[in-house]
Amino acid sequence: MQFLGKDIPSPLTLASGILGISFSSLQRIIRDGAGMVTTKSLSLEPRIGHEGPIIAEFEGGLINSVGLTNPGIHDGLLEVEKFHKEFDGVSIVSVFGGNATEFVRLSEAVNHSNADFLELNLSCPNVEDEFKRPFALMPEKITEIVAAVKSVSQIPILAKLSPNAYDVALMASLAEDAGADGITMINTLGHGMVIDAIAKRPVLRNNFGGISGPCIKPLALKLIHDVYQKVQIPILGTGGVSNGLDAVEMMMAGASAVAIGSAVYERGLDVFKITRSEMEAFMAQHGYSDYSDLIGILQEN
Amino acid sequence: MKRDRQTIPIAAIREENSSLRTFTFETSLKAMPGQFIMLTIFGQGEKPFSILDVTKTSFSMTIKKIGPLTERLFQMQVGELVSIRGPYGKAFSTRTDRVLMVGGGYATPPLRFQAKTLRELEVNYLVNINGARSQADLLYVPDFDDYCDRSLIATDDGSLGHKGTAVDVMDAVLSEESFDYIYISGPERMMKAAVEVARKYEIPFEVNLERYMKCGVGICGSCVMDPNGFILCVEGPVVDSIKIDQLEEFGVSHRDKTGRIVAL
Numbered sequence: 001m002q003f004l005g006k007d008i009p010s011p012l013t014l015a016s017g018i019l020g021i022s023f024s025s026l027q028r029i030i031r032d033g034a035g036m037v038t039t040k041s042l043s044l045e046p047r048i049g050h051e052g053p054i055i056a057e058f059e060g061g062l063i064n065s066v067g068l069t070n071p072g073i074h075d076g077l078l079e080v081e082k083f084h085k086e087f088d089g090v091s092i093v094s095v096f097g098g099n100a101t102e103f104v105r106l107s108e109a110v111n112h113s114n115a116d117f118l119e120l121n122l123s124c125p126n127v128e129d130e131f132k133r134p135f136a137l138m139p140e141k142i143t144e145i146v147a148a149v150k151s152v153s154q155i156p157i158l159a160k161l162s163p164n165a166y167d168v169a170l171m172a173s174l175a176e177d178a179g180a181d182g183i184t185m186i187n188t189l190g191h192g193m194v195i196d197a198i199a200k201r202p203v204l205r206n207n208f209g210g211i212s213g214p215c216i217k218p219l220a221l222k223l224i225h226d227v228y229q230k231v232q233i234p235i236l237g238t239g240g241v242s243n244g245l246d247a248v249e250m251m252m253a254g255a256s257a258v259a260i261g262s263a264v265y266e267r268g269l270d271v272f273k274i275t276r277s278e279m280e281a282f283m284a285q286h287g288y289s290d291y292s293d294l295i296g297i298l299q300e301n
Numbered sequence: 302m303k304r305d306r307q308t309i310p311i312a313a314i315r316e317e318n319s320s321l322r323t324f325t326f327e328t329s330l331k332a333m334p335g336q337f338i339m340l341t342i343f344g345q346g347e348k349p350f351s352i353l354d355v356t357k358t359s360f361s362m363t364i365k366k367i368g369p370l371t372e373r374l375f376q377m378q379v380g381e382l383v384s385i386r387g388p389y390g391k392a393f394s395t396r397t398d399r400v401l402m403v404g405g406g407y408a409t410p411p412l413r414f415q416a417k418t419l420r421e422l423e424v425n426y427l428v429n430i431n432g433a434r435s436q437a438d439l440l441y442v443p444d445f446d447d448y449c450d451r452s453l454i455a456t457d458d459g460s461l462g463h464k465g466t467a468v469d470v471m472d473a474v475l476s477e478e479s480f481d482y483i484y485i486s487g488p489e490r491m492m493k494a495a496v497e498v499a500r501k502y503e504i505p506f507e508v509n510l511e512r513y514m515k516c517g518v519g520i521c522g523s524c525v526m527d528p529n530g531f532i533l534c535v536e537g538p539v540v541d542s543i544k545i546d547q548l549e550e551f552g553v554s555h556r557d558k559t560g561r562i563v564a565l
Contacts, residue, residue: 019522019532021560028530040522046559052339052347055516057306066521071560198308199382201343265520269532 001035001291003257004156004182004234006090006116008035010276011291012247015238015261016041016094016119016160016184017066019269023082030089033272037089038184038259039076041096041121044105046072050126055265056194056203061213061240062262063192065126065206068096073106077113084114092158092236094119098131100141100148107149107157118155120145120180123162123187125210136162136187142171143178150179158236160184161227163216168223169230176231183227184236184259186220188212212262216240221253228254228296242266244278251294306386311379317363318437321407322375323353325361326385332360333392334415335486335509335539339517341384342377346370349514349534352388353410354417363410363440389517390538393507397424398481401504402449403471403495405432405487411509412486413441416448426450428474432467432487436460468494475502482506489565493552496545505542512538512555523560526550 001008013036019025020040029037049069056063070076073095080091093115097103103120110118122145123136135141136159146159159175161168163186172183188210194203202208220239227235237255241247242263250258263271279291288294313325330338332352340362341347348370350362366375377383393415400419404412409431419427428451433439435458445452454462455470463470468491471483475498483506485495492508499506512524512533519535526533527550531540545551550562557563 018520019525019530021522021556022525022527022530024527024530025522025525025532026530040560046561048558049515051345052515053341054347054521055518066515069515069521069523069559071556075559075561196306196308196343196384199343199384203306203341203384205341205344205346262520265518268519268535 003036003090003236004117008090008257010035011251011257012272012276013092013236013257013259014038015259016092016121018261018264021071021079023079026079026083026091027087027089029269029272030087032269033276035090036092036257038092038119039080039094040070041068041094041124042070042073042076042106043068043096044073044102046070046075051205053204054206056209058194060215061211062265063190063194063204063209063211064188065204065209067126067206068124073109077109077115080113080115090116092117092119094121094160096121096124100145103145104148104152107153111152111154115155117158117182118149118153119158119160119184120149121160121187123160125162125164125188125191126206134162134164136160136171137165139171139174142174146175146178146180156181158182158184160187162187163189163219163223163239169226172227172231176233180233182234182236183231184238185227186216186223186239189216189219212240214240214242217246221249224250224255225253225298241275242271244275244282247275247279248282248294251291252296252298254296254298256292256295306384308382308384310382311377312359314379317440320366321363321440323361323363324374325359327359329358330355330360330388332388334411334418335393336388336390337517337538338362338385338387338389342370342373343382343384345373349389349517351411352414354414363407365407387517390534391536393484393509393539394541395419395422396482397422399426399479400424400428400482400484401471401474401480402427402429402484403432403467403487404430404485405467405491406434406438407440408486408488408509409440412484413444415484416445420448428478428480429453430455430467430470430474432456432470432491434458466491466494468498471495472498475504480504485509489552496542499542507539507541508545510538510540510551513558523556523558
């Protein structure tokens, strides 16, 4: 199948923020059955991120507050170069800037790499202390940043949106109008909090974190369904996918490809291989010959 | 998803030397030598620590004062609450034929745990080499004496045992006696040297590696090793002689807290 003109062996993609620091883990995830990999969000300067605990488990999934740990755009792109060296795999470089100018500088740096796609992380919930409200909640910021990056980027750009916006479909159409080539959705939900009752404290050092895992899948499906009806550009769906049936459902809701994040914690790196074979088993059983046959075929009652 | 966090009071604190203390917690932990737990000090942070010992009702860790979190831990008293999760990671194998252990500095706690475990499994022949800068830095000498058939000591300044490194003694011991397997735990340069010696005598081994770890469960990517994406917190920290060959960064480089590659 294809995603934005690139041939990919599978629609399964590594979501940003999971294992995405080094070329070696990105290559390994492709070898383990992913069609594309997304880097951790790279910022202009290196970031240590928050103190631990950065993740906390609960019955429905995980909350995390990593705080955009990354080696910075310079060293991060060295990893992307190594990833592509004598290796067949599609990369999505995620970037995070504090304003449109920073996003443009990041995009210019990515132009000099051999990255396949650029993902604009407009929706990190874990750095509000530093950067205030996520851009994905502000219509004018979505338009400003996407348009500014579109005017310089030499590769297709994906806008990563937040489920916290009141009207996510509107945000997606603004991104499309500003020149986005695709939408990645959804980023983590919330903030949420996991409480340690014995200690009378939040488990996360940073108190609050973005919610991921199985509990956000119904929300992701609904929002992807909404956005699919509103925009023409492809959707990289993500949010609580942990098996082949989840991925099939997300593609039926409108995703052209599906990213996996928290399920790496539940099922290990084999999750890509297993999910792919689960998808293929479903497709064989129900008469679908190609992954792309699944995209957006959901019928409302 | 699984919830494996426990919030418990410190049950006992024992001073090992000026910078090392052993903390004991009264909870059962199904842990094996080489595994680690993630320890949270509320309001401070969370770090991985190797396990020294487990009993049916308790476990303990020997911890070096090394940064802000351990400084805070060293101010804490018996009865104060911390949170732990784990055990995590791959443990040492349990060979019971002719086994040599080579340890350096404050990386010896897992070998003490390993010695105890192998003795309980009625190991055939067990020799430990305990290396440190000087006598004051040596840990668990009486325990190694108890658990091992031979318990050797090397100090850099010669204040106790052989004057020199544990690796010097390892070479000497291997030139005299035959072994089936070697367990190595110490600073990475020392382990790199020990690996060379083990290779010279063509004896399979396991090393106990350390990298910056943040999540402990294989998702944050902090501890991933090049060039094959080995996830040390779940696939290590114990690495065998076959896998270590693939880890080109062993003894060469690691990644800092941001993920940048830095020389060892």
